[in-house]
Amino acid sequence: MSKLNYSEIEKKWQEYWKENGVNTTSNDFENGKPKFYILDMFPYPSGEGLHVGHPKGYIATDVYSRMKKMQGFNVLHPMGWDAFGLPAEQFAIKNKINPNIATEKNVKRYKEQIEMLGLNYDWNREINTTDPKYYKWTQWMFKQMYKAGLAHESFEPINWCPSCKTGLANEDLDGNACERCGTQVEKKPLRQWVIKITDYADRLLEDLDKLNWEPHIKELQKNWIGKSEGSEIDFEIVDAEKNNLKENKLRIFTTRADTLFGCTFMAISYSLAKEWIENGWQASEEIQNFISEIEKEEKARTADFDMTKLEKKGIDTEIKAINPANGAEVPIYIANYILSDYGTGAIMAVPAHDERDYEFAKKYNLEIIEVIKSKEENTEELYIGEGVEINSGEFDGMNSEEARIKITEKVGGKIVSKYKLKDWVFARQRYWGEPFPIVFDENKKSYVVADKGLPVVLPNVENYEPTDTGESPLANIHDWVEVYGFINEEGEFESLDKSDERAKKFFRETNTMPQWAGSSWYYLRYIDPKNDEIFVNKDLEKKWSPVDFYVGGAEHATRHLIYARFWHKFLFDKGFVNYDEPFSKLQTVGLIMAEDGKKMSKRYGNVVNPDDVVKEFGADAMRTYEMFMGPFDKSVSWNTNSMAGVSRFLERVYSLTSKIDFSEEAKDDREVERVINETIKKVGEDIEDFKFNTAIAQLMICLNTFEDEVKKDKLISRKTFESFIKIISPFAVHISEEIWQNIFDYKTSIHLADWPSYDEAKMKKDEIEMSIQISGKFRGTFSIKPDSGDEEVLEVVKSTKVYKKYIGDNLEPKKIIVVKNRLINIVV
Known part of the structure; x- marks a missing residue:
């Protein structure tokens, strides 16, 4: 049999699928088929295009969705582009090209590469976050949040990247560095839009139990939200007025109010000390130098820094506070282990029952008072567990759990929940993002733009480089910024011609939304991508939602996945969608590393281009190899020799078509029947469990069995080989179609055929x-x-x-x- 011409059959069948709508998904549920919505985290289309690691997840969802379709499901498997944001703008600046033009070019390149692999996306549903018809609805949703009081202006200090020249959310940081460029961020007071995601913190935590997600992803979200139950307690500052302090008390949050009688000093962060100085505290030069020193040290720490190994350092402010439990005066120290962005910036220090406080007290010879007795014998000076109160006045003998509540009540504190999760810093001082649907009057009062004024379209500009002022480049486009109109009865802005007597001058918001905005709801738009009346028809959304299977990188656990869950819950609360969670099941993707074991990067010169692989081995070989490399969620290194082995496997499959018995009475040996039934069962189960490597291994075992029969001068029955081609078709999509239509002479696509069934009785071995x-x-x-x-x-x-x-x-x-x-x- 002649050798396969990969490029020829790939082109032929890809054109056939397009012309015959093989991958088109219908919204018609009258046929009674159950729905299955499988989704990839849509890509940011970079200028470099795809390398062989990028499509791993796309191939996996393609394999899975093809099997589901053959099993009788109405499958939705769409694709689009997350094209706004800092990376695209940086690429455009570097290459001196308008971001709009660069994005269009990059999307075209990505799409060519994706289509080259024969992936079964329904391109009729393609979306792009930079399309005004799409971001109209992103703006509309922000507007609903604004009207609900969730989105508001803020002037608090935010994370500022001096290199990227934009504000950043905590989720955009790697430790104290910008996740994008690695520059140490600064705290900069800036007018900002903030979304109160913390209002949803409890639900984001509790509803994780509803989700079929990998445990480590749930744990990452739990830790990021970081709920702590504890007490808020005020310590009165001695001589606050004399020291020119604005406040006369320090509020602390503690999970161990049961140890309050053991507080022998307080510790504050350098940032709180700086606030005191800014408000009039006359700190000594020594204190000011110490503040500068630990500020520099904290900003230099990387994300993986182990705080337990930090050498404790501090300085006495010579200001005292009063312990509300016993009236004792305790010194206030500035300490390097109190982080600038944690809690209130102040703690009560209990050295007998906290390891960090103990180390600090030992170093600076501070008093250590034991107030919790272990229920078991303990001779150590430091005890961090729970137990029974001692040296705690009227609370002596009480257990820790009860004492926490009683002591909090006695000192006038309150039991509260605190979260590590911060409200979402939502504006960026950049050009390439969704404009806000906001205008300001001459008194800087904000108004939302009326629906008829949406989308607020991003203007084409010549100069879009960021400024050092904290303002977006849009601020300099006066023709766009200055608009005329009036405020209607609903309190929303409607534009008018400047000459209209009702027209007043307003000013557009010049910040843009973060890249995460458009990606927080895109999965809904795929359901109803052409609807101009609403972002998704609710009845249609009810039929397709939630996403049954979501596949993407684990790095999004504390960013996109939290934002999207919050966004969806808001839409649910407002009655726009039917379910309170967007993604039922989640599967993360292991990286494909370069042959040298490093991450693929232009910097290392180790990138493998999929175009080259497909040209040499064919798209089916690349698809099958990537699924065969190892467990799907584990990282694995690329190996071209192994790639060649998979290619030979597929050639053997095609060669075997000359050994098929087409006669009606054709019957296979007992062992062949056993293996094909075993293979149908295992391949189906393994694809369901995302164990693609073992599914392919079983297909190889099955092929070996067929070849053993052929060596005995026997043929394989058409029925058996058809079953084999069906179950290999999700991996080798082009070769299987070639065999199905050209060898077996079927007139419709193999990808529309029924998935074969297996007979358990035939799977038993004779011996x-x-x-x-x-x-x-x-x-x-x-x-x-x-x-x-x-x-x-x-x-x-x-x-x-x-x-x-x-x-x-x-x-x-x-x-x-x-x-x-x-x-x-x-x-x-």
């Missing part, structure tokens, strides 16, 4: 192999019928050479142990 142990030591194996009784097993074993060699007629077995279908152990 199995069992082990022989003599007194616990392995001595050999023997063949026997499955499920044989103990006596029958012993009779067969007695006829083996092993039995005769080690036992024979001279030894009498003391004990015989049979483990059914596995082993026999004869103790002598």
Whole structure:
């Protein structure tokens, strides 16, 4: 048989699928098919295009969705582009090209590469976050949040990247560095839009239990939200007015109010100390130098810095506070282990019951008072567990849990929940993002733009580089910024011609939304992408939602996945969608590393281009190889030699088509029947579990069995080979179509055929192999019928050479142990 011309058959069948709508998804549910919505995290289309690591997840969802379709599901498998944001703008600046033009070019390149692999996306549903018809609805949703009081202006200090020249959310940081460029961020007071995601913190935590997600992803979200139950307690500052302090108290949050009587000093962060100085505190030069020193140290720490190894440093402010539990005056220290962005910036320090406080107290000779006695014997000076109150006045003898509540009540504190999660810093001082649907009047009062004014379209500009002022480049486009109109009865801005007597001058918001905005709801737009009246028809959304299976990178656990869950819950609360969670099941993707074991990068010169791989080996070989490399969620290195092996496997499959028995009476040997049924079962189950590597291994075993038959001058029945081609078709999409239509002469696509069923009865082996142990030591194996009784097993074993060699007629077995279908152990 002639060798396959990969490029020829790939082009032929891709055109056939497009012309015949094979990958088109219908919204018609009248056929009674159950729905299945499988989704990839849509890509940011970079200028470099795809490398071989990028499509791993796309191929996996393609394989899975094809099987589901063949199993009778109405499958939605769409694709689009997350094209706004800082990376696209940086690329455009570097290459001196307008971001709009650069994005269009990059999308075209990505789409070519994706289509080259024969992926079954329904391109009729393609979306792009930079399309005004799309971001009209992103703006509309922000407007709903604004009207609900969730979105508001803020002037608080935010994370500022001096290199990217924009504000950043906590989720955009790697430690204290910008996740994008690695520059240490600064705190900069800036007019900002903030979304109160913390209003949803409890629901984001509790509803994780509803989701079929990998445990480590749930744990990452739990830790990021970081809920703590504890007490808020105020410490009065001694002589606050004399020290020119704006506040006369320090509020702390603690999860261990039961230890309050053991507080012997307080510690504050350098940032709180700086606030005191800005408000009039006359700190000594030594204190100011210390503040500068630890500020520099904190900003230099990387994300993976182990705080437990931090050498504790501090300085006495010479200001005291009053412990509200016992009235004792305690010194206030500035300490390097109190982080600038954590809690209130102040703690009560209890050295007898906190490791960090203990280290600090020992270093600076501060008093240590034990107030919790362990219920078990403990001779250590430091005890961080719970127990019974001592040295705590009226609370002595009370257990920790009860004392926390009672002591909080006594000192006038309150029990509260705190979160590590911060409200979402939502504006960026950049050009390439969704404009806000906001205008300001001359008094800087904000108004939302009326629906008829949406979308607020991003203007085409010549200069879009960021400024150092904290303002977006849009601020300099006066023709766009200055608009005329009036405020209607709903309190929304409607534009008018400047000459209209009702027209007043307003000013557009010049910040843009973050890249995360458009990606927080895109999965809904795929359901109804052409609707101009609403972002998704609610009845249609009810039929398709939630997403049944979501596949993407684990790095999005504390960014996109939290934002999208919050966004969806808001839409649910407002009655726009039917379900309160967007993604039922989540699967993360392991990276494909370069052959040298490093991450693929232009910087390392180790990038493998999929165009080159497809040209040499064909798209089906690349698809099959990437699924065969190893467990889907694990990282694995690329190996071109292994790629060649998979290519040969597919060539063998095609070659075997010359050994098919097309006669109606064709019948296969018992072993062939057993293996094909076993393979249908295992491949289906493994694809369902995303165990693609073991599914392909089983397909290889099955092919070997077929080839063994051919070596005996036997043929494989058409029925059996058709089943085999069906179950390999999700991996080798082009070759299987070629065989299906050209060899088997079918007139419709194999990808619309039914998934084969298997017969459990035919999967049983005629004989199995069992082990022989003599007194616990392995001595050999023997063949026997499955499920044989103990006596029958012993009779067969007695006829083996092993039995005769080690036992024979001279030894009498003391004990015989049979483990059914596995082993026999004869103790002598």
